[in-house]
Amino acid sequence: MRFEHARHELVERVLRFKGIRDERVLAAMRKVPRHEFVPEPLLSEAYADYPLPIGHGQTISQPYIVALMTAALELSGGEKVLEVGTGSGYQTAILAELAGRVISIERIAALAEGAREVLRGYKDVTLVTGDGSKGYAEEAPYDAIIVTAAAHRTPPALPAQLAEAGRLVIPVGPPFYQRLLKITKTGGEFREEELEVVSFVPLVEGAG
Ligand code: SAH
Numbered sequence: 001m002r003f004e005h006a007r008h009e010l011v012e013r014v015l016r017f018k019g020i021r022d023e024r025v026l027a028a029m030r031k032v033p034r035h036e037f038v039p040e041p042l043l044s045e046a047y048a049d050y051p052l053p054i055g056h057g058q059t060i061s062q063p064y065i066v067a068l069m070t071a072a073l074e075l076s077g078g079e080k081v082l083e084v085g086t087g088s089g090y091q092t093a094i095l096a097e098l099a100g101r102v103i104s105i106e107r108i109a110a111l112a113e114g115a116r117e118v119l120r121g122y123k124d125v126t127l128v129t130g131d132g133s134k135g136y137a138e139e140a141p142y143d144a145i146i147v148t149a150a151a152h153r154t155p156p157a158l159p160a161q162l163a164e165a166g167r168l169v170i171p172v173g174p175p176f177y178q179r180l181l182k183i184t185k186t187g188g189e190f191r192e193e194e195l196e197v198v199s200f201v202p203l204v205e206g207a208g
Pocket of ligand 1: 060061084087088089090092105106107111130131132148201202204206
């Protein structure tokens with residue numbers, strides 16, 4: 001009850017105010033219990049609009065950024081989506097509400113296990129433990145790819161695994177300050193636009 005109200009307030013007072021317009025995304029954020037994805041001592045902060053630590057030096061992303069990135073993927077229900085950086089699994093759950101199938105890859109086994117536990121009710125989610133900086137060729141191509149860790153530059157494997165008309169959303173830049181990019185594949189060409197300035201934990205590349 002207390003959390004339902006907090007979730008409603010987050011959607012109606014924060015996300016809408018900050019410019020999130022996609023009603024499907026807003027509905028998903030109203031539905032998914034973010035408090036189940038944050039560490040117990042931080043429960044009271046589960047619906048605040050900032051990132052929270054989830055252990056292993058990683059964070060659960062700020063709700064506004066989750067909403068912004070998800071809206072940019074333009075999901076309408078049947079898509080196959082790849083997420084790089086499962087972390088808590090919260091973004092994964094939001095994607096699962098909005099797409100047909102979600103494959104999410106996480107390099108830290110303990111986080112992948114935690115996400116597996118909290119996401120056990122989601123049938124169309126496949127969790128993979130490993131390095132997602134090369135994407136996940138086994139299931140490619142994807143209608144949408146979301147990277148929730150910051151890359152120095154876009155790893156070439158990711159746009160390469162997009163389907164025609166596919167969308168890739170990725171923070172690119174040095175630690176603490178990145179440009180959130182949306183890359184769209186049209187007629188075999190890639191168009192890039194900048195959505196926001198963000199601060200993500202690093203994407204670890206080439207470390208197995
Ligand atoms: N979407 C998550 C964000 C977690 S932070 C959430 O909101 O909870 C980013 C995650 O990316 C971390 O868990 C980190 O371990 C993971 N990560 C970093 N580099 C990775 C890589 N090369 N492959 C897969 N996961 C990676």
